[in-house]
Amino acid sequence: MTTTRGYHHGDLRRALLEAAVQAIGESGPAALSLRDLARRAGVSHAAPAHHFGDKAGLLTALAVEGFDLLAAALDRADGDLLAAGVAYVRFAVGHRAHFEVMFSPGLYHGDDPAVLAARSRAWAPLRSGIAALPGGSERDALAAWSIVHGFATLWLAGALPPGIDPDPEVAARSVIRRLFEPGE
Amino acid sequence: MTTTRGYHHGDLRRALLEAAVQAIGESGPAALSLRDLARRAGVSHAAPAHHFGDKAGLLTALAVEGFDLLAAALDRADGDLLAAGVAYVRFAVGHRAHFEVMFSPGLYHGDDPAVLAARSRAWAPLRSGIAALPGGSERDALAAWSIVHGFATLWLAGALPPGIDPDPEVAARSVIRRLFEPGE
DNA sequence: CAGCATATCTTTCCACTGACAAGATGTCAG
DNA sequence: CTGACATCTTGTCAGTGGAAAGATATGCTG
CATH class of the missing domain: 1.10.357.10 (Tetracycline Repressor, domain 2)
Incomplete structure (x- = not known):
């Protein structure tokens, strides 16, 4: 787990990518939900958009x-x-x-x-x-x-x-x- | 198979499968929408459920x-x-x-x-x-x-x-x- | 240290989706 | 004609992606 050091979250980008790996491992890429990732990372549902633009952007990363x-x-x-x-x-x-x-x-x-x-x-x-x-x-x-x-x-x-x-x-x-x- | 003939639509089951092939060809399986298929076939958004149960059922077929x-x-x-x-x-x-x-x-x-x-x-x-x-x-x-x-x-x-x-x-x-x- | 610009995150909102429930409609057997 | 049934429609709900606008922390500049 990344430390809650530095910014509001710490390293939200990393946390979201790791949450995505875990979520995809559980239910496959098709069932991936940005809102679910945000919940796992403990941030609001719109936070991911700032780092990746949209869902495709996150998957691109x-x-x-x-x-x-x-x-x-x-x-x-x-x-x-x-x-x-x-x-x-x-x-x-x-x-x-x-x-x-x-x-x-x-x-x-x-x-x-x-x-x-x-x-x-x-x-x-x-x-x-x-x-x-x-x-x-x-x-x-x-x-x-x-x-x-x-x-x-x-x-x-x-x-x-x-x-x-x-x-x-x-x-x-x-x-x-x-x-x-x-x-x- | 279960291709009942001559109902309201004619053969909605077939039409939905063909619409699915076309839609997937345009945007991939992940972006598939049952409601879009229903629109393409000219039926209401809930009609597909009767033939396939749910989205996974349609893709199973x-x-x-x-x-x-x-x-x-x-x-x-x-x-x-x-x-x-x-x-x-x-x-x-x-x-x-x-x-x-x-x-x-x-x-x-x-x-x-x-x-x-x-x-x-x-x-x-x-x-x-x-x-x-x-x-x-x-x-x-x-x-x-x-x-x-x-x-x-x-x-x-x-x-x-x-x-x-x-x-x-x-x-x-x-x-x-x-x-x-x-x-x- | 003070003030400001910016990156980061939240809140609010809208259109869309899948799924369910209940009602309407066409088809067929008797 | 009538009832049984499969088929389809309408209405509804929670969940989703994305946009817009506001709030807040962070770092930079002086």
């Missing part, structure tokens, strides 16, 4: 934060493509609220400069990891991104058939490896 | 319709996995409204029996196509589904980097092939 977190997680894989793929899935499962918003462009201002910049920051590590691979092509990068993104999305949607390994990282590792060793 | 459409499209590939993958992407792009709802489980009653049945109908063709492949495993099915679903989702989200083939089917075919011929 959340998307930027998400892309930055994702970029950091992928960077930590340090060129290891399999590790990066697993990190992608780990991020999606561990930061479900961010992830769901990030890839629901109808919810926020996708053409916001901050979003565009953060998005490309997240895309860079995967791209360079592919480029470092012998014979790595644009198509390989697209295939790698598609497979991890698809797996993560299906996992979050609960659309995967039963019988999958209950640990998303284990299941993801197996699926991603399929991209490198098709035979086995 | 839309999801079932979507899974059935998808199952039919995949069946038409007739065991050809590459064709099925392309058909998956074609469905997602061509029936964006259905697709977005289908994989947003927070929006509808995902545990509805009709949904479960339709979902497994859609999953069956891909599964059997994999099984028919020499050495086809559960992991292969998962990888195939992940890659097409991921590509379709990223395409719809507009998250793909520039420079991709503007025709989603062409780009998808190239990516999917990566699963079969990793070398080239």
Whole structure:
């Protein structure tokens, strides 16, 4: 909890973003209510507007934060493509609220400069990891991104058939490896 | 099904579903309004409740319709996995409204029996196509589904980097092939 | 320290939404 | 014709997003 130090609230912006993550985790992005966030933060229902303009503005900030977190997680894989793929899935499962918003462009201002910049920051590590691979092509990068993104999305949607390994990282590792060793 | 014919409206249920597809195509599933659908269909704001109960009920019906459409499209590939993958992407792009709802489980009653049945109908063709492949495993099915679903989702989200083939089917075919011929 | 400009937050208001209840209307069986 | 029923309308309520205008704390300038 942030200290009630400094301004009226302390750091309302941060508090609202954290409340949003929690609320989305409970009921999904569609059911998000600005007034509910304001209640959670202990301020009036109009306070959020000052920081984010409107609901889409708040979700835009959340998307930027998400892309930055994702970029950091992928960077930590340090060129290891399999590790990066697993990190992608780990991020999606561990930061479900961010992830769901990030890839629901109808919810926020996708053409916001901050979003565009953060998005490309997240895309860079995967791209360079592919480029470092012998014979790595644009198509390989697209295939790698598609497979991890698809797996993560299906996992979050609960659309995967039963019988999958209950640990998303284990299941993801197996699926991603399929991209490198098709035979086995 | 329950398509009663020849009442006040004619077939309000159908009209509402089609209006929903159109409205979602314009503004996304989050901005969907039952009252707007009622206006589009020329009925009062409370008429939809009688057919679908509530908003989630309407989206449940839309999801079932979507899974059935998808199952039919995949069946038409007739065991050809590459064709099925392309058909998956074609469905997602061509029936964006259905697709977005289908994989947003927070929006509808995902545990509805009709949904479960339709979902497994859609999953069956891909599964059997994999099984028919020499050495086809559960992991292969998962990888195939992940890659097409991921590509379709990223395409719809507009998250793909520039420079991709503007025709989603062409780009998808190239990516999917990566699963079969990793070398080239 | 004093006074002011500004960022932050509150109060008030409006149009809209989803959901419910009760009544009206068309359709069909007998 | 009549009653039963599904269909649709009207009226209502709490909750929401957003705008406008006022209140208050904070930091800056002198």
